[in-house]
Amino acid sequence: MDKKLIIIAEDEVAYGRILKDALENEEYAIAVVLNGEDLLKAIRVREPGLILLDLVMPVKNGFEVLTEMKKDDKLKHIKVIALSNLGQEEDIERAKKLGADDYIVKSDETFYAVIDKIEKLFNHVGKEDSL
Amino acid sequence: MLAQLPKTSISPEEKLQLSELRYRRLFETAQDGILILDADSGKITDANPFLKEILGYSQSELLGKELWEIGVFKDIVGSKAAFVELQNKGYIRYKDLPLQTKDGRKIEVEFVSNVYMVDHEKVIQCNIRDITDRRQIEEAVKSKTEELERLGKSQEATKQAMLNVMEDLEAAKALIEVEKVKDEAMLASIGEGLIAVDNDRKIMVINKAAENMLGWKMKDLVGRELTSLPLEYEEGQSFFVRKDKTRFPIAITVTPIKLGKKTIGAIDIFRDITREKEIDRAKSEFVSLASHQLRTPLGIAKWYIEAMSGEGYLDNVPQVARDYLDEVYKSNERLLSLVRDLLSISRIDQGKVRDTPELTNITQLIKDIIKAMSILARKSNITLHLDLKKTNIPSLLIDPLRLQEVIENLIANAITYSKSSGNVEVIVDTKHESILIMVKDEGIGISQTEKAKLFTKFFRSEKASVKNTEGSGLGLYVVKSYIDGWHGTIDVESSEGKGSTFTISLPLTKESDKKKSN
Numbered sequence: 064m065d066k067k068l069i070i071i072a073e074d075e076v077a078y079g080r081i082l083k084d085a086l087e088n089e090e091y092a093i094a095v096v097l098n099g100e101d102l103l104k105a106i107r108v109r110e111p112g113l114i115l116l117d118l119v120m121p122v123k124n125g126f127e128v129l130t131e132m133k134k135d136d137k138l139k140h141i142k143v144i145a146l147s148n149l150g151q152e153e154d155i156e157r158a159k160k161l162g163a164d165d166y167i168v169k170s171d172e173t174f175y176a177v178i179d180k181i182e183k184l185f186n187h188v189g190k191e192d193s194l
Numbered sequence: 195m196l197a198q199l200p201k202t203s204i205s206p207e208e209k210l211q212l213s214e215l216r217y218r219r220l221f222e223t224a225q226d227g228i229l230i231l232d233a234d235s236g237k238i239t240d241a242n243p244f245l246k247e248i249l250g251y252s253q254s255e256l257l258g259k260e261l262w263e264i265g266v267f268k269d270i271v272g273s274k275a276a277f278v279e280l281q282n283k284g285y286i287r288y289k290d291l292p293l294q295t296k297d298g299r300k301i302e303v304e305f306v307s308n309v310y311m312v313d314h315e316k317v318i319q320c321n322i323r324d325i326t327d328r329r330q331i332e333e334a335v336k337s338k339t340e341e342l343e344r345l346g347k348s349q350e351a352t353k354q355a356m357l358n359v360m361e362d363l364e365a366a367k368a369l370i371e372v373e374k375v376k377d378e379a380m381l382a383s384i385g386e387g388l389i390a391v392d393n394d395r396k397i398m399v400i401n402k403a404a405e406n407m408l409g410w411k412m413k414d415l416v417g418r419e420l421t422s423l424p425l426e427y428e429e430g431q432s433f434f435v436r437k438d439k440t441r442f443p444i445a446i447t448v449t450p451i452k453l454g455k456k457t458i459g460a461i462d463i464f465r466d467i468t469r470e471k472e473i474d475r476a477k478s479e480f481v482s483l484a485s486h487q488l489r490t491p492l493g494i495a496k497w498y499i500e501a502m503s504g505e506g507y508l509d510n511v512p513q514v515a516r517d518y519l520d521e522v523y524k525s526n527e528r529l530l531s532l533v534r535d536l537l538s539i540s541r542i543d544q545g546k547v548r549d550t551p552e553l554t555n556i557t558q559l560i561k562d563i564i565k566a567m568s569i570l571a572r573k574s575n576i577t578l579h580l581d582l583k584k585t586n587i588p589s590l591l592i593d594p595l596r597l598q599e600v601i602e603n604l605i606a607n608a609i610t611y612s613k614s615s616g617n618v619e620v621i622v623d624t625k626h627e628s629i630l631i632m633v634k635d636e637g638i639g640i641s642q643t644e645k646a647k648l649f650t651k652f653f654r655s656e657k658a659s660v661k662n663t664e665g666s667g668l669g670l671y672v673v674k675s676y677i678d679g680w681h682g683t684i685d686v687e688s689s690e691g692k693g694s695t696f697t698i699s700l701p702l703t704k705e706s707d708k709k710k711s712n
Contacts, residue, residue, distance in 0.1 A: 081498060085501065169493045174504065
């Protein structure tokens with residue numbers, strides 16, 4: 064059975080690595096991309112169960128990705144957690160308006176609180192899928 | 195003139211008799227008083243009836259008397275010298291002689307004396323004419339004349355006053371002209387756009403700046419409704435639409451024009467805030483980006499240290515290494531907190547803090563906060579207590595997240611600045627349409643001199659700095675800014691070495707006020 068796929072879009076390698084290390088197990092397959100452009104390519108090849116989306120990224124930023132996904136009927140239902148160090152209310156609101164299911168300000172949360180949140184959401188997604 | 199008698203042949207004697215008769219008739223009937231005096235002695239020899247009537251003396255009182263012996267004349271003509279003069283000159287005339295009659299009546303007379311010969315004897319005839327009436331008329335005329343003159347003078351004065359008023363008016367007009375020129379210069383030179391409208395919101399005047407900003411000329415707009423200048427409203431920002439249909443953001447103030455107590459119109463003053471908006475956005479973007487860039491490396495450090503500990507990678511390293519890493523972690527947290535506070539302050543200073551009020555159950559909110567913070571308190575040997583003074587604390591229309599931030603901040607301070615052990619109490623009460631939230635500690639306290647500066651940016655009390663080196667001095671500034679925004683108050687009572695009580699008072703918003711606050 065295929066593992067459930069989580070794609071992490073993160074230009075900061077250190078963030079990408081620690082998330083990958085913590086989440087990768089028998090159940091989840093983790094892919095890390097470094098910009099929005101690569102993310103869009105990747106999700107069109109294989110639809111992930113969850114995207115962890117950084118917002119400030121080169122080539123195509125997280126907001127642009129969300130905008131494109133929202134317009135695309137094949138992509139707009141994919142669960143997205145915006146994971147960013149942009150912490151202003153406008154940023155959070157904008158990402159949510161564009162379709163982000165949750166928003167985490169990375170430096171405001173402890174690492175384990177974030178992992179917990181991701182797993183909960185993903186398990187929920189999993190249940191939905193099995194229905 | 196005497197009537198011409200028919201020419202008859204009469205004797206000279208008869209002629210004389212006739213003449214005598216005529217004179218006598220004249221003498222008896224004349225409407226002038228006539229006195230006949232003997233020129234040598236000055237004694238009165240005859241007086242006509244009219245004279246007696248004028249003076250009130252009888253024939254017997256007059257005849258044989260010298261003129262100055264009669265009371266009526268004695269003060270006036272009363273000197274023989276005058277008589278002598280008359281004898282010499284043969285003529286004396288007094289134009290107006292005031293006399294008093296026997297019964298005390300005052301009259302004025304014209305007195306003429308002539309000396310002439312009758313039957314070879316010198317005779318003086320005094321003609322006395324009562325001119326009292328004439329005098330009175332003359333007086334009346336004179337007084338009327340004077341009155342008229344006075345009137346003339348007063349008319350002159352009136353005329354002068356009128357002239358003065360005219361001059362004043364001219365001066366006032368000149369002053370108004372000057373003021374008008376000044377006003378026009380001012381209107382023309384102010385950078386703000388100005389539109390004056392009457393009570394029907396019809397445009398009366400627009401200034402040069404408004405013409406330039408809007409692209410319309412005053413003549414195009416005067417008399418038109420203000421609404422013919424389209425005003426658009428978007429996300430809390432007003433825009434004026436130019437003649438060419440482009441638009442610009444404005445800051446606008448409207449002031450009524452009052453004439454006495456009556457409002458006769460309004461003045462709209464506005465300015466184009468495109469540039470300010472751009473600067474605002476640039477500043478906001480900079481702060482946002484700067485804080486993002488600062489947070490990223492700090493956030494990575496945080497997660498890696500947490501993971502290192504959480505994954506058990508530190509289990510086999512010496513305690514001292516774990517302590518060292520703990521210090522690194524704490525220091526990193528401090529920097530993160532500082533960045534967060536700086537971001538908050540930047541937003542407060544820009545007036546960009548978004549208030550999202552909702553009906554909030556204060557009791558529940560505080561219970562949740564205390565539950566969450568108890569763990570932190572226990573680490574410092576502090577016990578958190580909740581004291582609800584009333585059972586039915588009403589809900590409050592307030593932004594719950596920011597109120598939580600405020601209360602957390604106060605409790606965190608209370609824990610941090612407590613002694614090695616003790617109690618921190620949160621008391622909730624209501625008083626005069628307000629909810630009171632008190633956070634009471636038994637800690638180090640605040641000195642009287644430092645109390646005043648407590649809520650200012652970057653202020654840290656001396657003792658607090660010793661106790662906790664990590665504070666940024668921004669927490670209470672943020673707290674106070676939020677509370678000010680809610681029209682509430684925060685006060686502190688403190689006694690050094692014994693503890694502090696921070697009291698927040700938040701007004702209970704009435705249903706009718708909710709719309710206003712929105």
